[in-house]
Amino acid sequence: MAELPLAAHAAPVGGTPPIPRVPAAFYVRDPREVAVDLLNKVLVHNDPVHGPISGRIVEAEAYLGVGLDPGSHAFRGPGKRNATMFGPPGRLYVYFTYGMHWCSNVVCNPAGAGGAVLMRALAPLEGMEAMWSRRPKARRERDLCSGPGKLAQALGLTGALDGTDLSAGPVFLLDDGTPPPSRPGNSVRIGISIGKGEESPWRWWVPGDPNVSGPPPRPR
C-alpha cells in the first residue's frame, strides 16, 4: 500500500486543512466507550530520528479502573508500574511485559480512577521504512503492527514515553474524519486468564482489516 500524505506535524500546508488532534475531552469517559471510538483514529509518533511514524488503530481493548476489573493493571490501585493510569486522562501508559515487550495504552476516565485502552493493532500508514528497520523479523506488512508488542516496537514506543501527554508530546492521535465502524467486531480480551475478567467482552476491532489478530480467543 502506498503511503498516504498525512499532516503528522499538524502544520498547516498551503491549501490543505490540518488534520486535528483528538480533543482532550475525548479521553474523559469510560474506557469501553473510548475503545470503540479509537477505532480508525491515527496514532502518530513523531520520532526524533525517523520522523513521523503512524498507523490507523484497528484493534483495541478496554481495561477498567480500580476495583472494577481483575484483568486491569488498575485493579489493585496505583503502584510503580501503573502510576500513569491514575494520573490525568489523555496520557500514554506504556508498560513492560513478559520480560521483553512494551505495550501502549491511552489513559481514560477522570484523573485518579485508573482505566485505559490498550492499542492492539494498527494499519501502517507513514514511516514504513522505520517500521521495517525496527522489526527486522517481519516478513509481510501485516507483521509490522498486528499486536500490542509489535506496534510499540514498530513505532519506537518504550517506557521512556510513559506518561506522555497526547495533546502536547511527540506521540499523539489524529482524527482524519474516518469514523469508527458502525458495526465493529467484538469479543473477549486476549491473554486474560480465568477468574480475571476473561468473560468480559471488551475487545473491539475493524472488521476485515488484515492487521487484526484473529477472531475471538478461547479462554485460558
Added chain:
DNA sequence: GGTGTGATCGTA
C-alpha cells in the same frame, strides 16, 4: 491454516 512452547525479567 492450525497448535504448542521457550524466551526473559519486573512486579507482587
Added chain:
DNA sequence: ACGATCACACCA
C-alpha cells in the same frame, strides 16, 4: 510464580 506477548517449530 506469573504475566494485557512474540516467534518459531511442527503438523495439516
